[in-house]
Amino acid sequence: MSSPRILVVDDEPDLRELLEITLLKMGLDVDGAATVREARALLGQKAYALVLTDMRLPDGLGLELVREVATNHKSTPIAVITAYGSAENAVVALKAGAFDYVSKPVVLDDLRAMVRSALKLSDPGAQPAAAPGGTSRMIGASPAMQALRAQIARLARSQAPIAINGESGSGKELAAREIHAQSARAGKPFVAVNCGAIPEALMEAEFFGYRKGAFTGANDERDGFFQAANGGTLMLDEVADLPLAMQVKLLRAIQERRVRKIGATAEEPVDVRIISATHKDLAKCVENGSFRQDLFYRLNVIELTLPPLRERLDDLPLLVDAILARLAGPGGARLGPGVLDALRSYAFPGNVRELENVLERALAFADDGVIEVGDLLLKGAKSGDAAVVPQGAAAPVAQVVTTAPVLPAPFAAPDEERGAAPDAATPPPAQPLSADALPSNLPDYLSQVERDIILRALNQTQFNRTQAASLLGISVRQLRYQMQKLDIHAPEP
Ligand SMILES: Nc1ncnc2c1ncn2[C@@H]1O[C@H](COP(=O)(O)OP(=O)(O)OP(=O)(O)O)[C@@H](O)[C@H]1O
Numbered sequence: 001m002s003s004p005r006i007l008v009v010d011d012e013p014d015l016r017e018l019l020e021i022t023l024l025k026m027g028l029d030v031d032g033a034a035t036v037r038e039a040r041a042l043l044g045q046k047a048y049a050l051v052l053t054d055m056r057l058p059d060g061l062g063l064e065l066v067r068e069v070a071t072n073h074k075s076t077p078i079a080v081i082t083a084y085g086s087a088e089n090a091v092v093a094l095k096a097g098a099f100d101y102v103s104k105p106v107v108l109d110d111l112r113a114m115v116r117s118a119l120k121l122s123d124p125g126a127q128p129a130a131a132p133g134g135t136s137r138m139i140g141a142s143p144a145m146q147a148l149r150a151q152i153a154r155l156a157r158s159q160a161p162i163a164i165n166g167e168s169g170s171g172k173e174l175a176a177r178e179i180h181a182q183s184a185r186a187g188k189p190f191v192a193v194n195c196g197a198i199p200e201a202l203m204e205a206e207f208f209g210y211r212k213g214a215f216t217g218a219n220d221e222r223d224g225f226f227q228a229a230n231g232g233t234l235m236l237d238e239v240a241d242l243p244l245a246m247q248v249k250l251l252r253a254i255q256e257r258r259v260r261k262i263g264a265t266a267e268e269p270v271d272v273r274i275i276s277a278t279h280k281d282l283a284k285c286v287e288n289g290s291f292r293q294d295l296f297y298r299l300n301v302i303e304l305t306l307p308p309l310r311e312r313l314d315d316l317p318l319l320v321d322a323i324l325a326r327l328a329g330p331g332g333a334r335l336g337p338g339v340l341d342a343l344r345s346y347a348f349p350g351n352v353r354e355l356e357n358v359l360e361r362a363l364a365f366a367d368d369g370v371i372e373v374g375d376l377l378l379k380g381a382k383s384g385d386a387a388v389v390p391q392g393a394a395a396p397v398a399q400v401v402t403t404a405p406v407l408p409a410p411f412a413a414p415d416e417e418r419g420a421a422p423d424a425a426t427p428p429p430a431q432p433l434s435a436d437a438l439p440s441n442l443p444d445y446l447s448q449v450e451r452d453i454i455l456r457a458l459n460q461t462q463f464n465r466t467q468a469a470s471l472l473g474i475s476v477r478q479l480r481y482q483m484q485k486l487d488i489h490a491p492e493p
Pocket of ligand 1: 137168169171237
């Protein structure tokens, strides 16, 4: 069998030769071209496992080749070589369909790593098996889901950063996991980080790691999220919650593909694909100054939007079947008359996660595994309304636990989705102040008021966070964050 063939397009003979020798030493066949015209001619004659092109060529731009290869040679990944410091070029090329980029001066180890992942992509035998008809875990046959699956399959073939938008519980993390699972990085870690749950003072250590003795308490050397995700995918969930100071450091790490542990003198290379997610409008966050434009530009190379459940209600039967089969085993639960219609007329502000919660609770109320409309506790909750749960109903509050993260809680994926209850050490409720009285400590007083209100909402919803967040007009993330901040603990399951 012949070796994979690579096309190197660069008009600088020295650099082209260096690249060619490096690739030949990797056991690959190499063709060289010095102009766009030569490259076009070769592309017309032979099939390539990878094209590597400089951005500026004597008769045109590497970008033209990127567009042509992305359109006419879909199974050939193309990567670009960008001038040092021209991050913008890299982003433009990725947006145009480039698989990845290397910066000048070319670090040969980076080049080899990039070539290896490109070759995995163009070798069908090495592809991770995708489920027939698309991805396996993302359920739904609606046109919106079919389009999403096709987009995920396409995105899995590139290394470009992806920004996923979507309401809380709509499947952003699931989509990120699917992209990872279908990509050449599938055998490497997927690390999900909830940026909103990391105390600011610990952020740098959590992201980049630290050396022993770097600060008081640093008793051992520790890797950060970047090192943990090396070779794989790092999902930055709720990325809008990153403080500005951390945004600068993150931007640098992403641009340079290098990080420095706290206390270390040298930087270390990291190879991670970044997927970010948020339910906020990041462009608005840029406008109001809470998110850096340059980081936004860097993360938002490709956008993926997840439709809310209420816009793909045709998927309800499939989703309900799958969730019930998971909760009760195949055939272990059935829907009574009118249940699907009742679900269809509900707005699902918490999307698929809320559907999971509703069904889990309903199943606990159901007789002989038959869920009736009354078991859903959606009373009065027509489209657009918040869910109404009768007070005092003794519902179990276990919620579905999502896939385990690679890193331990609380800083990795927020998977501890169970109900919350006031713990034994709960301080007494804040005493109302008379009209002219002042609290002796305003922040403490406000925290106490906030704590009381959150606990009230959790009590009213049998500690269902999705519903409590909806009652309070905040996202589940915000609620979770406030609970953590205010020390409202999850009870034992
Ligand atoms: N299309 C789908 N098919 C099957 N399960 C789904 C689908 N979409 C979401 N889910 C399930 O819904 C739950 C929430 O999904 P996920 O955590 O990916 O949402 P999210 O948008 O990341 O939520 P958040 O905004 O709170 O972080 C998970 O249990 C996930 O498995």
